[in-house]
Amino acid sequence: xxxxxTAKLLTQAEQLCQQRSVRLTPQRxxxxxxxxxxxxxISAYDLLDLLRKTEPQAKPPTxxxxxxxxxxxxxxxxxxxxxxxxxxHHFEEPSHTSALFICDRCGLVTEKTTDGIEERLSKLxxxxxxxxxxxxxxxxxxxxxxxxxxxxxxHDCCEHxxxxxxxxx
Ligand SMILES: [Zn+2]
Ligand SMILES: [Zn+2]
Ligand SMILES: [Zn+2]
Numbered sequence: 001x002x003x004x005x006t007a008k009l010l011t012q013a014e015q016l017c018q019q020r021s022v023r024l025t026p027q028r029x030x031x032x033x034x035x036x037x038x039x040x041x042i043s044a045y046d047l048l049d050l051l052r053k054t055e056p057q058a059k060p061p062t063x064x065x066x067x068x069x070x071x072x073x074x075x076x077x078x079x080x081x082x083x084x085x086x087x088x089h090h091f092e093e094p095s096h097t098s099a100l101f102i103c104d105r106c107g108l109v110t111e112k113t114t115d116g117i118e119e120r121l122s123k124l125x126x127x128x129x130x131x132x133x134x135x136x137x138x139x140x141x142x143x144x145x146x147x148x149x150x151x152x153x154x155h156d157c158c159e160h161x162x163x164x165x166x167x168x169x
Pocket of ligand 3: 149152153154155158159160162
């Protein structure tokens with residue numbers, strides 16, 4: 001994410017918290033800021049390592065509490081299958097269904113709008129009498145860049161990094 005996008009998202013988060021009368025403490029804001037700097041999803045422990053650079057006394061519960069808050073406010077999503085977290089790009093729609101495309105090679109997570117999917121899911125839920133509250137669609141595969149690299153067969157004369165293995169799912 002570039003710095004203007006980051007600044008915009010953080011301002012948006014601050015405004016939403018003000019509107020909702022919830023407290024976005026400097027620590028929670030810092031966790032969100034660190035997350036916006038990630039190209040993909042990040043685990044709680046990797047976040048803790050980053051947070052400790054500015055707050056050496058931070059402990060796992062510090063990060064988990066911040067993550068819980070950010071999840072509650074709909075600012076981030078949990079990527080269940082990768083046991084990590086990613087910033088949401090649709091802050092203003094707290095109850096949206098998110099479709100997360102997860103690259104198994106580089107870890108990049110792209111969130112896409114789910115026109116059609118959301119309707120299908122709620123219809124399926126309704127038909128079975130299920131009260132749907134929250135859903136995340138997680139799709140695994142290769143991002144555009146990694147697809148190119150994985151289909152490259154001239155390993156000796158290219159500039160790709162072929163040392164990264166694709167995670168088996
Ligand atoms: Zn989202
Ligand atoms: Zn990738
Ligand atoms: Zn190559």
